Amino acid sequence: MSNSDAFISIRNVQKFFGTFRAIESVSMDIGQGEFFSLLGASGCGKTTLLRMLAGFEDTSAGEIYIDGQPMSDVPPHQRPVNMVFQSYAIFPHLNVRDNIAYGLRKRKLTRAQRYELVDEMLDLIKLPGYGTRKANELSGGQRQRIALARALILRPKVLLLDEPLGALDKQLREQMQLELRALQRKVGITFVFVTHDQEEALTLSDRIAVMAGGKVLQVDTPQGLYEAPVSRTVASFIGNMNFFEGRVRRNGAATGAVEAEGLGTIPIPVDRLTRPDGAPVQVALRPEKFALTATRPDGDVPAVPARLNTAAYLGERSHYYVAIDGRTAPVAVSSPNVSRVNGPAQAGSDLWLSWSPDAVVILDPD
Ligand SMILES: Nc1ncnc2c1ncn2[C@@H]1O[C@H](COP(=O)(O)OP(=O)(O)OP(=O)(O)O)[C@@H](O)[C@H]1O
Ligand SMILES: [Mg+2]
Known part of the structure; x- marks a missing residue:
């Protein structure tokens, strides 16, 4: 991908926590509408990089551009991004509809307009008619879909997902992977998806950045990483060799x-x-x-x-x-x-x- 196609451009970004360097000069570009994954072992810096994209962490050096705009002076709520966390973080005291509509409360919409948008989302996540269910009457996978809908209803240009399927059992996880991929295709939003599960990354992604020790070792398509790894570390991380x-x-x-x-x-x-x-x-x-x-x-x-x-x-x-x-x-x-x-x-x-x-x-x- 050439620089001019980049929707998210990460340029020489570093992150220090005190003297500890969590991210060691990362540069990469992510295209509009791409399903892009950050893959690496625990502690390699995936969440840190995602939090810098969201604006929850400053960069210690370098610059992040989203849609051509430098992000260093843009606070999280003004960035065209939304984040879905691993622990679904939906409000137990609100019903499904109010959970999904939560981010809309500051927008000047009538109740009917809000409900219409929520109903669209419920169709999209295949839970039509669930609006008045209580959050604690849902399965883990259903809660995960509500969390996604709550982020998607705001129509962010970029959705950041930090191990969103991590808490689900294997079968539900595989089903949600397919649904997530179909959903992303349908809405066309750029996804930056964090996982430490190589199979999940291969299944879902257009491209994957393999990370280790705060560095990006290779950015490529699933097939590119598997068939043409650039180093022994990447070759042994993806599959057997x-x-x-x-x-x-x-x-x-x-x-x-x-x-x-x-x-x-x-x-x-x-x-x-x-x-x-x-x-x-x-x-x-x-x-x-x-x-x-x-x-x-x-x-x-x-x-x-x-x-x-x-x-x-x-x-x-x-x-x-x-x-x-x-x-x-x-x-x-x-x-x-x-x-x-x-x-x-x-x-x-x-x-x-x-x-x-x-x-x-x-x-x-x-
Ligand atoms: N606020 C912080 N202060 C100090 N060190 C931190 C802080 N946040 C993260 N780190 C360190 O930075 C490194 C990267 O952490 P990060 O959370 O990005 O890893 P990760 O790849 O998301 O791992 P996991 O798969 O376990 O979630 C780790 O060594 C971690 O201990
Ligand atoms: Mg993490």
Whole structure:
């Protein structure tokens, strides 16, 4: 995304709490209508960044622009943003309608106008007719939807959501994820969504910023993060990854390869080799990019002999650990169980481990 498309622009933003640096110079842009997630482990600075967007925290350095306007002198209530917190924070003594209409009380609207807006919201969150229910007569998921409606009724340009599904059980959470995504598409508001759950981020987001220790490590689409991580940290944070010590091999200008421990020499198109001949690299391959077969695959497929250490049957797929010559750590392999009858191979069997050179990710050594 180019700078001019940015709806939210975060430029060299830092945050200190006393001498502790919670955010270490973050710069990134978020597009209008984007579902953008901040993903990272506990304490990496997600909430801090969100609170700076909302204006609940000052920036220690740098600037945040929303819709082209610098935000440093704009107080929270004048920013075109609204925030939904993890603990649904709806008022137990008010009914559903008054909860949703709460933010409208300072606007000059008649009661009929207010009720009409509330009814629109109740349709949107699929709770029509719930206006006069008491807040304590709702399930967790319903309360969460009321909290969303209360934020959406103000028509903010940006909705900031801090782990809004964190308190829900797995099934409800997955259902709410789908609803949240559909809702965001429908209203077209820019969402900045905080989560520490990688699956949730992958499911929901147009793009994700992976954070660690106050830094943004990579901003990319879900597929970009998974298939082309820029570092070992990102690669291990999203999904599972096998790492092999390796070295770049260039044979003149036309052909290139990487040597990887236990896998031998893997041909790689030279335009994917940005490093010089002999440079040490990490060769990374996800478990599902490998295949295990009883015989060596036909044709030009790279393959090495492997011995099966352990197999775990997980229903839709099986996970294997195999030993290969030239490498001490076992290689993790994940295969879909396409056939009903052929169960996983027995531990101790001699098999062939093959992979596609396309699937190889080349990273800097640690
Ligand atoms: N008001 C504060 N004063 C001092 N340190 C703070 C303050 N708020 C946050 N921190 C520290 O800043 C770091 C980032 O905190 P933050 O709340 O942004 O993390 P997070 O990524 O949201 O984590 P979680 O997933 O646990 O909510 C943490 O080390 C935290 O202890
Ligand atoms: Mg947090």
